[in-house]
Amino acid sequence: MRTIGRPRVGACFGYADTFGSQEGVALTFTYGRKSHALVLLIDYDLGGGVKDCSSPTAPT
Amino acid sequence: MIRAGYREAAEQPGFAYRDYSPDEARAIVERALANEPCPVEEDQVEDVRLNLDLVQRRSSAPTTDTGMSVVAVTVPSMRMSNATELTDDHHAQLAELGLRVDHLDEAIWAGVDARASAPPLGPTNGAGLLDWIHRVGRLREVLVAEGWTRVDKWNAGLVQHPTKPVVLGTLQGNRHTGTLGAPLRSDYAKGPAIAAMMRGNDRDQFTLFDSLHTHEWKLWFLVTYPHQEGDRLVVLREVAQPEPTPQGQVVDRWAHRITLPPLVFGPLPTPRGTDGPDDIDVTVTLRG
Numbered sequence: 001m002r003t004i005g006r007p008r009v010g011a012c013f014g015y016a017d018t019f020g021s022q023e024g025v026a027l028t029f030t031y032g033r034k035s036h037a038l039v040l041l042i043d044y045d046l047g048g049g050v051k052d053c054s055s056p057t058a059p060t
Numbered sequence: 061m062i063r064a065g066y067r068e069a070a071e072q073p074g075f076a077y078r079d080y081s082p083d084e085a086r087a088i089v090e091r092a093l094a095n096e097p098c099p100v101e102e103d104q105v106e107d108v109r110l111n112l113d114l115v116q117r118r119s120s121a122p123t124t125d126t127g128m129s130v131v132a133v134t135v136p137s138m139r140m141s142n143a144t145e146l147t148d149d150h151h152a153q154l155a156e157l158g159l160r161v162d163h164l165d166e167a168i169w170a171g172v173d174a175r176a177s178a179p180p181l182g183p184t185n186g187a188g189l190l191d192w193i194h195r196v197g198r199l200r201e202v203l204v205a206e207g208w209t210r211v212d213k214w215n216a217g218l219v220q221h222p223t224k225p226v227v228l229g230t231l232q233g234n235r236h237t238g239t240l241g242a243p244l245r246s247d248y249a250k251g252p253a254i255a256a257m258m259r260g261n262d263r264d265q266f267t268l269f270d271s272l273h274t275h276e277w278k279l280w281f282l283v284t285y286p287h288q289e290g291d292r293l294v295v296l297r298e299v300a301q302p303e304p305t306p307q308g309q310v311v312d313r314w315a316h317r318i319t320l321p322p323l324v325f326g327p328l329p330t331p332r333g334t335d336g337p338d339d340i341d342v343t344v345t346l347r348g
Contacts, residue, residue, distance in 0.1 A: 009082045011063065012079070012080040012081065012082055012084070012085035013062075013063055013066060013077070013078060013079045013080055014077075014078050014080060014085075014088075015066045015069050015070040015076060015078065016075070016076055016078060017074050017075050017076075018074050018075070018076060019074065023088070024066065024069070025080065025085055025089065026062045026063075027082075027085050027089070027118075028062070037062055038089075038111075038114070038118060039062065040089060040092060040115065041104075042088070042092045043098050046098035046100070047095050047096055047098055048091065048092060048095040049092055049093075049097045049098040050092050050093065050095075050097045050098070050112060050115065051097075051098050051099055051100065051104060051108075052099060052103075052104040052107050052108065053107055053108055053111045053112055053115050054107050055111050055114055056062070
C-alpha cells in the first residue's frame with residue numbers, strides 16, 4: 001500500500017447550550033488546497049450520542 | 061463559513077461558542093461515539109447512516125504528529141480481487157503503446173480530484189463531467205510533454221503517439237472494467253468522431269501488437285469506472301482497444317484489453333502540486 005497523502009487537522013470549534021443538553025462540534029482538515037470538515041451534533045438529553053453528522057467538502 | 065455559522069448560532073440566548081484543541085475535540089467525539097446514535101428527524105437519520113462510519117474511522121485511525129487522528133489517503137497497489145496484479149507483462153504491454161502506469165495514474169487522479177470540487181447543488185452529472193474534463197486534460201498534458209500530439213477532431217479529446225500508430229482517449233466503462241474476460245462495455249454510445257477513429261482497429265485479439273507495426277491508426281482507451289465502496293472511491297481501470305463499432309452504439313467488443321489493478325482512494329484525495337490550504341467556506345445550518 002502506497003500512501004499518497006495525509007490530511008492535516010485544522011481548527012476545531014463548536015457551540016453548546018448553557019444547560020448542557022446539546023453540543024455541536026466541527027473538526028476541520030486540510031489536504032493541500034482542499035479543505036474538509038466533520039460536523040457533529042451531540043444530544044445529551046437523548047443519551048449523549050451523535051444526533052447528526054455531516055462531512056461538508058464543497059464551498060458555498 | 062463553519063466558524064461564522066457557529067458564532068452566529070451561539071449568539072442565540074442560552075448558547076456559547078467554543079474553540080477546542082484537537083485533543084479536546086477528539087475527546088468530545090470519542091465520548092459521543094461511545095453512546096448510541098440518536099438521530100430524530102428523517103434527514104438526521106440519513107446523515108448519520110451516511111457519515112457515522114467516517115467519523116468512527118477518523119476517531120480510531122492512528123494519531124498523527126498533529127495530535128489528531130486521521131485516515132491516510134492511500135493507493136493500494138493490488139488489493140482488489142477482480143483485477144490482476146501489476147506485473148512486468150503489464151508494464152511491457154503498456155510500453156508497447158508508449159505508455160507507463162504513472163501516465164494513467166496522473167489522469168485518473170486529476171479526475172478524482174476534480175470530482176471533489178463539484179458543487180453539491182450542481183447538475184447531477186457535474187462530478188462525472190468534471191472527472192472527464194480533467195482526466196482528458198491531464199492525460200494529454202503528461203503525454204504531450206513526452207512528444208505526443210493532441211487530437212481534437214470533432215472535439216474527440218484524443219492524443220496521438222509521435223511514432224507509433226496509437227491514438228489514446230478516455231472512456232467510462234462499467235463494473236467489469238479491469239476484469240479480463242468480463243463483459244466490459246462503455247457507459248455511453250459513441251459519436252461519429254470515435255466511430256471514425258475506430259475503423260482501423262483490430263477485429264480480434266490475435267493481432268495483438270503486430271498491428272502496431274501497420275500504418276493504420278489504432279484507437280485505444282484508458283477505460284475507467286469509479287464507484288464508491290464504503291467511504292473509499294475505487295477506480296477500476298484498464299487500457300483497451302475496441303473493435304470497430306458503428307456510430308451510436310455502446311462499445312462492447314474489444315480486440316485487446318490490458319487490465320490493471322484498481323486505484324483505491326480514501327474519502328479525501330490529496331491534490332498534487334499543492335500551494336497550501338485555503339480557508340474553509342461552508343455554510344452550516346444548525347438543527348435541533
